[in-house]
Amino acid sequence: xxxxxxxxxxxxxxxxxxxxxxxxxxxxxxxxxxxxxxxxxxxxxxxxxxxxxxxxxxxxxxxxxxxxxxxxxxxxxxxxxxxxxxxxxxxxxxxxxxxxxxxxxxxxxxxxxxxxxxx
Amino acid sequence: xxxxxxxxxxxxxxxxxxxxxxxxxxxxxxxxxxxxxxxxxxxxxxxxxxxxxxxxxxxxxxxxxxxxxxxxxxxxxxxxxxxxxxxxxxxxxxxxxxxxxxxxxxxxxxxxxxxxxxxxxxxxxxxxxxxxxxxxxxxx
Numbered sequence: 023x024x025x026x027x028x029x030x031x032x033x034x035x036x037x038x039x040x041x042x043x044x045x046x047x048x049x050x051x052x053x054x055x056x057x058x059x060x061x062x063x064x065x066x067x068x069x070x071x072x073x074x075x076x077x078x079x080x081x082x083x084x085x086x087x088x089x090x091x092x093x094x095x096x097x098x099x100x101x102x103x104x105x106x107x108x109x110x111x112x113x114x115x116x117x118x119x120x121x122x123x124x125x126x127x128x129x130x131x132x133x134x135x136x137x138x139x140x141x
Numbered sequence: 142x143x144x145x146x147x148x149x150x151x152x153x154x155x156x157x158x159x160x161x162x163x164x165x166x167x168x169x170x171x172x173x174x175x176x177x178x179x180x181x182x183x184x185x186x187x188x189x190x191x192x193x194x195x196x197x198x199x200x201x202x203x204x205x206x207x208x209x210x211x212x213x214x215x216x217x218x219x220x221x222x223x224x225x226x227x228x229x230x231x232x233x234x235x236x237x238x239x240x241x242x243x244x245x246x247x248x249x250x251x252x253x254x255x256x257x258x259x260x261x262x263x264x265x266x267x268x269x270x271x272x273x274x275x276x277x278x279x280x281x
Contacts, residue, residue: 044156076189077247077248077253087244105181109253112252112256112257118243
């Protein structure tokens with residue numbers, strides 16, 4: 023899995039690419055941990071290029087959600103492919119995570135911090 | 142009536158062999174004209190069960206094997222995944238969508254499989270282990 027992180031005003035956007043399964047889970051956990059340790063506790067996972075997720079990948083996301091909450095941060099997901107969205111709905115994790123159609127909608131929900139900063 | 146076709150693959154109990162199992166299944170499913178959406182559902186389902194067989198059934202012991210069998214009949218296809226573990230009862234697995242389990246990190250695999258396929262059967266082969274059988278109906 024490739025993970026690139028872009029710092030925005032409101033949160034750090036993690037662009038994930040590839041399969042989110044047992045093999046790739048440790049990379050994501052490590053990257054999130056690094057950010058939390060640096061006080062970067064608001065995280066948006068852009069999943070547009072995640073083409074496969076299974077129960078191990080879901081487990082990693084749940085673990086990440088709990089770690090971010092423990093750090094008093096906030097986590098959201100955006101741009102899920104239809105197949106990935108279906109897996110979230112089957113497992114009802116769609117009720118647990120904040121899921122947005124795209125980054126723009128997530129930014130808006132995270133409080134328009136960028137807009138407030140520039141106004 | 143066409144003849145039944147069956148295929149078989151044995152892999153050691155290691156995650157390193159998941160890609161080989163994937164290729165085996167996807168190759169035969171494509172060859173038999175299964176549509177792409179069904180292949181995606183069957184691939185994730187089989188991967189969940191193979192992972193379970195490796196981790197929970199065979200306890201990642203590379204000396205134990207996981208057997209994957211694919212069978213096509215006129216009416217359905219089946220994918221069987223057999224481990225050499227102590228066996229388990231699927232009804233003992235708690236619901237992953239209940240309030241007390243929704244934030245658990247594990248325990249969603251079989252639930253996902255049941256949601257994606259037409260039927261999931263569990264057998265205890267006489268030689269031991271557990272055999273999980275995915276059934277997918279084929280349009281006649």
